[in-house]
Amino acid sequence: MKRTSVVLAVLLLVLPGLAAAESGPNLELQGPMKQGSLVIGMAAPGARATLDGAALPVAESGLFAFGFDRDHGPAARLVLSYPDGTSIERRLEVAPREWAIQRIDGLPQKYVTPPPETLARIAKERKLKTAARAARIGDTWFAQPFIWPATGPITGVFGSQRIYNGEPRRPHYGVDVAAPTGTPIVAPQAGVVTLAEADMYFEGGLVFLDHGHGVTSVMMHMSRVDVEAGQRVEQGETIGAIGATGRATGPHLHWGMFWRGAQIDPQTLVGPMPDGQAVAAGGN
Known part of the structure; x- marks a missing residue:
């Protein structure tokens, strides 16, 4: 099993509320897609990533993270670029929450x-x-x-x-x-x-x-x-x-x-x- 699959499988078991948001050969995301949440991603090694145009740090393994603020809007744009010139773009739907x-x-x-x-x-x-x-x-x-x-x-x-x-x-x-x-x-x-x-x-x-x-x-x-x-x-x-x-x-x-x-x-x-x-x- 590839390292990306191993890490994300472990996350599903140990972190509450996580559900697979997106998956594919070069990108996996785990985390609740809603306001106030943290999302953890795995990409192929060497990838670069941006969220709504801002660069994200990506570890050598391809592991990265990003979060949605309490008042984040209904969507976000994630783009990953790879050394071979290919790229992946995802429109992430961000669910609203009700606040007390x-x-x-x-x-x-x-x-x-x-x-x-x-x-x-x-x-x-x-x-x-x-x-x-x-x-x-x-x-x-x-x-x-x-x-x-x-x-x-x-x-x-x-x-x-x-x-x-x-x-x-x-x-x-x-x-x-x-x-x-x-x-x-x-x-x-x-x-x-x-x-x-x-x-x-x-x-x-x-x-x-x-x-x-x-x-x-x-x-x-x-x-x-x-x-x-x-x-x-x-x-x-x-x-x-x-x-x-x-x-x-x-x-x-x-x-x-x-x-x-x-x-x-x-x-x-x-x-x-x-x-x-x-x-x-x-x-x-």
């Missing part, structure tokens, strides 16, 4: 409408995050199965429209897991830390963990950060602890993911919450 509305009250007003004296700090922290997002790690850990970085009741889901203290704000780009302060947070997959900050204004303790090709986990509101930028960590390794730092009303982990500028729903990459944890009402 989540109201969160009791936040300190400074986190809803930051006072002028904090704007310089917020701008500085934004530059840190932008620089970390630009990092590119060539490994392909993203193609392996993910695990939950912490367990507990799910108190917030990806894509919901957030209303803080009665004021509409940007959507929630992650899944919230409630647990006591100090509960360990582990790496959901191997990766390289591209940002590690203990006291960000909105996020509190914050870690970016790049799983390769820009597929990055975001851990927020941490009471303790145990890693530093540039460090490689393995799946299951402790990277910090749950807290209620930054814009939070109680101790919980916010686990977000992004690929380049696209926000990805982490729950599309893991199975159900272990230990029978139920989805709780409300949010953090």
Whole structure:
């Protein structure tokens, strides 16, 4: 069996919700074709790829990844070009999703409408995050199965429209897991830390963990950060602890993911919450 077939067969078994989107002699894609999803592809070695005209990194093996943002439109255009001059073009249909509305009250007003004296700090922290997002790690850990970085009741889901203290704000780009302060947070997959900050204004303790090709986990509101930028960590390794730092009303982990500028729903990459944890009402 060819390597492409082996890798994609494994992905079908270990990643929840995956279904074959396209297959052929020179291209296989796996992943839910819907808003907020990550898609993993295998092409013949030596291929080059673009999505909607933007170049994608492709590993020597032909493995690559791309994501659809929460608000992605109904279609995307994928093109692969091969050294022999042949090419493949696919129009990918991107299914829409319905998003919940989540109201969160009791936040300190400074986190809803930051006072002028904090704007310089917020701008500085934004530059840190932008620089970390630009990092590119060539490994392909993203193609392996993910695990939950912490367990507990799910108190917030990806894509919901957030209303803080009665004021509409940007959507929630992650899944919230409630647990006591100090509960360990582990790496959901191997990766390289591209940002590690203990006291960000909105996020509190914050870690970016790049799983390769820009597929990055975001851990927020941490009471303790145990890693530093540039460090490689393995799946299951402790990277910090749950807290209620930054814009939070109680101790919980916010686990977000992004690929380049696209926000990805982490729950599309893991199975159900272990230990029978139920989805709780409300949010953090």
